[in-house]
Amino acid sequence: MRSIQEDILKSITYNFNGLNSFLLKANLWPGMLYGFSYQKNKKKSGGLNTEERLVKITNHAIKSVPYYTRLYSSPVSDIEDFGQKIGLIDRQIVASHQDDFVSQSVNLKKYTSVTTGGTSGKPLRFQINKNRHAVELAFMHNLWKRAGWDNHTRGVLRNHHLPTNRDFIINPVTKEVIFDNFRLSHDYVKVINKVLKRYNIRYFHAYPSAAYEFCKLSRDAGMDLSFISAFLCGSESVLDFQKALITDEMGIRIFSWYGHSEKLVLGGYCEYSDHYHIESEYGYFELVDEHGIRITEPGKVGEIVGTTYYNYGMPLIRYRTGDYAEYVGDMCDACKRKMLLIKNIQGRWENNRIYKIDGTYISTTALNLHSDLYSYIDGLQYVQKRPGELRVLIIKNQTFNTNYEQLFRDHFQKSFGSDNQVMIDYVDKLIINPNGKFELLISNNKKIN
Ligand SMILES: [Zn+2]
Helix, strand or coil, rough: CHHHHHHHHHHHCCCCHHHHHHCCCCCCCCHCCCHHHHHHHHCCCCCEEEHHHHHHHHHHHHHHHHHHHHHCCCCCCHHHHHHCCCCCEEEEHHHHHHHCCCCCCCCCCHHEEEEECCCCEEHHHEEECCCCHHHHHHHHHHHHCCCCCCCCCCCECCCCCCCCCCCEEEEEEEEEEEEEHHHHHHHHHHHHHHHHHCCCCCCCECCCHHHHHHHHHHHCCCCCCCCCCCCEEEECCHHHHHHHHHHHHEEEEEEEEECCCCCCCCCCCCCCCCCCCCCCCEEEEEECCCCCCCCCCCCEEEEEEECCCCCCCCCCEEEEEEEEEEEEEEECCCCCCCCCEEEECCCCCHHHHHEEECCCEEEEECCCHHHHHHCCEEECCCEEECCCCCEEEECCCCCCCCCCCCHHHHHHHHHHHHCCCEEEEEECCCCCCCCCCEEEECCCHHHCC
């Protein structure tokens, strides 16, 4: 069952824009509307004993969650004991023992069941605290403050299909003006531009792919976007060609963060740096190598492993997210905060695999272009239907000339291997999934894993 707050958040957007526009202007302190969990988490700023919270939830799991009770007979004493004793779990393990991960001693009326899709394998169903959205908002708002956002009204360009008679809808509670990213065209970006100016919107919450499409269409139509302070971007990695257009060419910052549907760890950029700063109060973060050993060496790449501090109903402990990142350090020289820093986050590794004819594979990173080649194009995507064959979709920009075609062909052919076939298609638009998200690689071979 959804909470009343959730119902308000979901249904209010379908009011007339005129009424919501009035409510939007009247809502000067939105934090007051989000409730106690929001206020409590909003105030947090370091100093909490994360070890105590980690030990507490782990011992709760050992005592009352069947999966852990079977594996561990005694409680953990401290963080070191935790690291030595508790093994890693992954999506596959949780998916095949879903009921065994639910606590026997928690009132499940305070929890709600959610299912995440995932790109391969079985969808994962799990229990999550009903007040979790308030906790999330509090953490997100603290992050966005680093981008200069301070309760400003936000434009939203994510996975919203709007009714055909509405160009935008307004949520006066969350202070969002929501657009339809499936409708992006030269005419529609003009409409968006007008609405952004009317509501004095400087922060745009968007998928990087939608921000990119919006910027490209706006640039081509000669529209000025200098009033936008930042794109707030989660859910997808920011790709080099997106940053080249949005930040280098148009001068707009992309402020990105990393989170995931299991809600175990969270990290975002700071005001100055494009490294992800891990929020130690959100959950317990580890980066581990292929043997499960914790990485503390700058430049090393490992898998992101998370442990919840919040979800006593279905605690996931040392859960491998399937996402990979590079370790940077434990202190940011720019903002002077002592936090774990990571960069180059790569989504579920297997989804980046491009298979060769001999059954081996390379990752999409292996096909990365040199930066001078990126400057000739406005977009890039890979499509693989069968091993040994790769279609590369490229959007040319004005600086592209036919001499470069051979450079691109040579680059991809060399990286993919001469026994394999590369086809380059020059296109006007890249492919967006039905859920509105962009994937760098669209592959039929993901099920192989
Ligand atoms: Zn920093």
